[in-house]
Amino acid sequence: MDFLELILTLLGAAVLVYYGGKLVLFSRMLFPQWCFPLSKTFFTSMGEWAVVTGASEGIGRAYAFALAERGMDVVIMSRTKATLEEVAKEIGATTGQRVKVIVADFSEEEAFREIEEEMKHLNVGVLVNNVGVLPSFIPCKFLESEGLDKTITKLINCNVKTLCKMCKIILPGMENRRKGVIINVASGIASFPFPLYTLYAASKIFVERFSQGLQAEYKGRGILIQAVAPFGVSTRMAGFQQTNTVTLLPEEFVQKSLQYLRAGDKIHGSLCHTLLAWLLQSIPLKILHAEFVLQGLQNYVKKKTGQKESVSDL
Structure with missing residues (x-):
């Protein structure tokens, strides 16, 4: 009986230390x-x-705006030239910083050769890998995705390959100078296996693991690499949801996330998103994966928007 009491006491102490540590970190x-x-x-x-x-x-x-406001010149990339040029004018007029526009379709291999050529003489201190594609805003099962072969290729090119290629281009200069920051945008929905967004969530897990592995490899070289995994942010990819305590404006989220740049190799970017992640991770997967929950999610998104095409931030 004494031995059982000892085991229970030690177990209780371990639980107390574990959750006490989590409370301190929080x-x-x-x-x-x-x-x-x-x-x-x-x-x-x-x-x-x-x-x-x-x-x-x-x-x-x-x-781009936040880093320009902090005194950096910025290179902005996407495939939409007109929109990029408009953003460049706004950043220049607002901050006085130089802005370089590079039009790139990240699904094309040739894009990376052009990017490397355009930036070979630039002293790049910060890289933000944000580009990504959501196969379909309306959640659906893997085999029900429209144009599945093309969807797989496009998603891997944008969400996975581009991340690796941009790091390959930028990281050598940072290593030589022994300083730099790389921010890789993941997603909160990758916090657990997420049915109906399976392909997208899996690609964002790659972003997290790739970031954490790189940080372990290069932190000794003075380089800070962090994965940022937001939940609700009111963007086109999220259907421009109405903002509230959990769903933030992009500008608000970015300002908050930059405050946690030294908080670890993976963050959720804001206090409310961190709490949401902990809550979701405490719910048994049997509940989250229950058919009525998934059907409810699908109905909710359909009600919010009639969009059915893929949504990308290129």
Whole structure:
């Protein structure tokens, strides 16, 4: 009996220490300015230029503005030239920083040769890998995706291949200078196996693991690499949902997420999204994967929008 009591006591102590540690870590999220301070010159000390993919709208556009506001010149990329040029004018007029526009279709191999050529003389201190594609806004089962072969190729090229290629282009310069920041935008829905968005969620898990592996490899070289996994952000990809406590404007989310740049190799970007991640991870998968839950999700999205085409931030 004494032995059983000892085991139970040790088990209770272990649980207390585990959750006590989680509470301490969470408490740091409440005070990012004190727990993860960044100097006013932090970003400009990394290098002269910031590069943002998928910068024509949404989160990418917000990152481009935020980094320009912090004194960096910015390179913005997407496949929509007219929109990019408009964003470039706004950034230049608002911040006074230089803006370089590179039109790129990330599904094409040739795009990366052109990007490398365009940037070979730039001192890049920050890279934001934001470009991505959502196969279909309306959630559906894998085999029900329209044009599945093309969808698979497009998603892997945009969400996976582009991430690797951009790091291959930018990382050598950072390693040589022994400083730099790489922010890779993942997704909160990759927090657990997410049916009906299976392909998209799986690609964002790659973003997380790739980022965490790179950080382990290059942190000793003075390079900070972080995956940012947001939940609700009011963008075209999310159907421009109405903002609330959980669903943030892109500008609001980016400003918050940059405060947690030193908080670890993976963050959710804001306090409310961190809480949501912990809540979802505490719910048994049997409940989250229940047919009535999935059907409810599908009906909810259909009610919110009639969109059925793929949605990308290129």
